[in-house]
Amino acid sequence: xxxxxDLFLTFLKIGAFTFGGGYAMIPMIQQEICIQHQWLNEKDxxxxxxxxxxxxxxxxxxxxxFVGYRTSGFSxxxxxxxxxxxPSFLIISLISMVLKEFQDFRAVQxxxxxxxxxxxxxxxxxxxSMFQASEKNIFSYVVMAVSLILTAFLKIDAxxxxxxxxxxxxxxxxxxxxEHNYDSD
Amino acid sequence: xxxxELFLTFLKIGAFTFGGGYAMLPLIQSxxxxxxxLTQEELVxxxxxxxxxxxxxxxxxxxxxxxxxxxxxxxxxxxxxxxxxxxxxxxxxxxCFEKFRKSNAVSGIMNGLKxxxxxxxxxxxxSVGSTVFFSDGFKTDIFSEIQFWISFSIFILSAILAxxxxxxxxxxxxxxxxxxxxxxxxxxA
Numbered sequence: 594x595x596x597x598x599d600l601f602l603t604f605l606k607i608g609a610f611t612f613g614g615g616y617a618m619i620p621m622i623q624q625e626i627c628i629q630h631q632w633l634n635e636k637d638x639x640x641x642x643x644x645x646x647x648x649x650x651x652x653x654x655x656x657x658x659f660v661g662y663r664t665s666g667f668s669x670x671x672x673x674x675x676x677x678x679x680p681s682f683l684i685i686s687l688i689s690m691v692l693k694e695f696q697d698f699r700a701v702q703x704x705x706x707x708x709x710x711x712x713x714x715x716x717x718x719x720x721x722s723m724f725q726a727s728e729k730n731i732f733s734y735v736v737m738a739v740s741l742i743l744t745a746f747l748k749i750d751a752x753x754x755x756x757x758x759x760x761x762x763x764x765x766x767x768x769x770x771x772e773h774n775y776d777s778d
Numbered sequence: 779x780x781x782x783e784l785f786l787t788f789l790k791i792g793a794f795t796f797g798g799g800y801a802m803l804p805l806i807q808s809x810x811x812x813x814x815x816l817t818q819e820e821l822v823x824x825x826x827x828x829x830x831x832x833x834x835x836x837x838x839x840x841x842x843x844x845x846x847x848x849x850x851x852x853x854x855x856x857x858x859x860x861x862x863x864x865x866x867x868x869x870x871x872x873x874c875f876e877k878f879r880k881s882n883a884v885s886g887i888m889n890g891l892k893x894x895x896x897x898x899x900x901x902x903x904x905s906v907g908s909t910v911f912f913s914d915g916f917k918t919d920i921f922s923e924i925q926f927w928i929s930f931s932i933f934i935l936s937a938i939l940a941x942x943x944x945x946x947x948x949x950x951x952x953x954x955x956x957x958x959x960x961x962x963x964x965x966x967a
């Protein structure tokens with residue numbers, strides 16, 4: 594079968610059956626891409642995940658584009674990305690129409706009152722997991738605290754905070770390397 | 779024009795989101811608020827819908843905000859916008875993969891970005907929290923007080939379940955059921 598069509602269908606399946614996005618997708622990508630189709634090996638996939646995390650954009654899209662490109666070039670990247678997005682797009686379009694019809698129902702409003710509190714707990718859990726996985730040093734605690742204060746209390750735009758922290762991290766690594774006389778690329 | 783505005787806004791969100799899942803929440807929150815495309819409550823409702831439907835959160839959100847503000851064309855523009863930066867950047871990175879992976883500059887930038895994203899999600903947590911607990915401002919009539927305690931109980935219960943690794947969809951369904959029972963039980967307006 595044409596490799597592009599195959600990529601499209603594989604990522605269509607991944608997009609249609611993973612909930613919660615990015616990281617939830619990795620095991621399924623592993624199953625489909627490394628084991629079933631053997632387009633890439635496990636080591637490639639690990640590297641792709643690392644890159645997907647350190648480039649802008651949703652991890653799911655990054656991973657799909659990268660796997661598609663590695664497997665079959667530019668057309669493969671297009672096929673995989675289109676495949677992973679399509680199910681979301683169709684399902685959400687449908688749901689938003691249904692939601693519009695039902696949103697004024699009392700039961701629906703009560704349900705969402707409860708759901709909002711549940712979502713808050715999910716955000717807390719995500720926050721905790723990310724904190725657990727982060728580096729435990731003064732520098733990263735300071736950046737966390739400063740970006741919290743800047744966005745929550747001083748209402749600084751998120752994009753400005755992101756750019757600022759990126760520059761800060763870059764400067765710090767330069768200074769650190771100069772001090773330790775590392776030879777670098 | 780709304781379609782171009784949707785495209786450019788989600789292009790910006792796509793270009794400045796680092797990491798999966800909730801990492802895009804602070805950005806989408808500030809943009810949606812600035813353009814007044816959704817209320818904070820609608821946004822939180824929709825996070826639940828995104829969690830309970832398949833696909834990447836970012837694409838789900840883009841499609842939803844797009845369709846609400848600009849119909850199907852709006853959804854197309856927003857989704858295309860959120861994907862485009864990823865797509866282009868990954869194609870570039872894939873070409874010079876080894877250089878990128880070993881670059882000290884990249885790892886330095888990521889050392890600054892990762893904790894920043896955590897701080898910003900903490901900020902989103904606070905603002906979503908104020909929406910959940912004090913949805914009609916800080917009024918203190920009897921109904922909003924009951925509503926506060928219901929939301930608070932659901933939050934505590936959900937947090938315990940989430941930390942016990944119960945699946946998010948199960949938590950959302952349970953919260954909905956409690957919300958409906960409590961809503962009819964106390965007969966809210």
